[in-house]
Amino acid sequence: MRKILLIIVTTIVFQSCNFGSSGTQKNESIEASKIQEIKVLNDKLFKAIMSNDIPGVKALFSDKLLTIVNSDLDKLVGTMSNNYPSKSYTILDQYYVSNTAVDIPNTLISGVSGDNDYIINYKALNKEMFTVLLMPTTTHNDALITVIYGKYGNEWKINILQFGQYTLLKKTAPDYFKLAQESYKKGYLIDAVNYITVAKQCLNPAGESFKYQKEQEISNFYDKVLGEAKAKFILPFTLDNIESKPKVFRIFPQMTKDGFMPEICYVSNIKLADTVALKAENEKVKIEVAKTFYGIDKGKTKVFYGAYNEMPDGKKEVMQYRFIEVMNKEKSIKTK
Incomplete structure (x- = not known):
């Protein structure tokens, strides 16, 4: 996007x-x-x-x-x-x-x-x-x-x-604000963060001369949920209940035809070439992520996972192995 x-x-x-x-x-x-x-x-x-x-x-x-x-x-x-x-x-x-x-x-x-x-x-x-x-x-x-x-x-x-x-996907900033509020009321903090982040991306479609009546509410809510998420989850966040200790370092909204779906990026100590072990670890990652980041898998058609052997720094190309969970079925793709 x-x-x-x-x-x-x-x-x-x-x-x-x-x-x-x-x-x-x-x-x-x-x-x-x-x-x-x-x-x-x-x-x-x-x-x-x-x-x-x-x-x-x-x-x-x-x-x-x-x-x-x-x-x-x-x-x-x-x-x-x-x-x-x-x-x-x-x-x-x-x-x-x-x-x-x-x-x-x-x-x-x-x-x-x-x-x-x-x-x-x-x-x-x-x-x-x-x-x-x-x-x-x-x-x-x-x-x-x-x-x-x-x-x-x-x-x-x-x-x-x-x-x-x-x-974005035919929804305006106030539309995503409403979705963020609904998620927050359910206790889905990460969903609320993702939706309000998308809201901010289309909040000023004509620069500073255009302001939604709810712009201040949206900005205040953005600060509130991001502050709560940062206090609760300090990234990278280690999934200690998994013996390989994968570290979640980023969660962001991924655009799909069905709406914005969460993508969870984590550093794995398992080599990406060992796809059998990597897949077994991902099964555990899915369980821990669903428990840790409550609501992240609720009402979704897909959840994306990106396994890395090193954390991207934005300066060099880093390989990832991507898992796409679709309706209890899973597809995996190795990408850069």
Whole structure:
């Protein structure tokens, strides 16, 4: 799984109301002619991004954006076109704002009580502003393309363009927060850690200008469960009830088509070439892991185990022998 949080432009962010704004319209309440004007630009932008056409993207930028955009744009657009190839997009939300002055803060509020409600803050450089949240049509994970246009004379130009992870397996950060809370209530501490870790990966799909109403709750819960897990399980954690003394050094959520499943990485004193002994040890590891990290195997379609002879340091290639437990059946694969 590759996390992306791609921010092209950093703007001044204001936590305030829309002073100087004469009105904000959202989605169906926006005049049809304005929506059509912006759709033409959205189509051009999306086509340029998906074809990795940097000049085509820049052609839609305002002069001010062109003066501050840097070489990162090439990498970011390339990442989007490679990781989220699509021929179409959907619109999550769109907003039109009419201001009585320029260089003022605008605040867009999707709602206040829904799980996925959010706030967007930006500096309005124009009297007329139009914000669109686009998502390439994908099967599993959704990226969010946040486009904020300003009207210069009779032309709309992009003032702000941002990319970020909106969903993983079609669930948002607040969705994973809810799963983490449910796991925590059941006493499944490691599951709670895994779910809240995934939540953090898609918590800011448009940088600092986008905030979920529940962002502080999510961050507080993240700190809470990680603190409890670190206090309870100091890694590497030796499974003392197994004579070979394997040491668990990492547990993380692995993405599968059925959802995020736990992967347990441990250092074994048994040589990876001795697959018979390694498999016998893994049978014991599964039992001890289920007892030690309560709930880790509950309601799962798979649990992954990676046996190593040395702990990876991120600098050199380290071999592992991977066990995949599937519905009480087991497959094993030797990988690097």
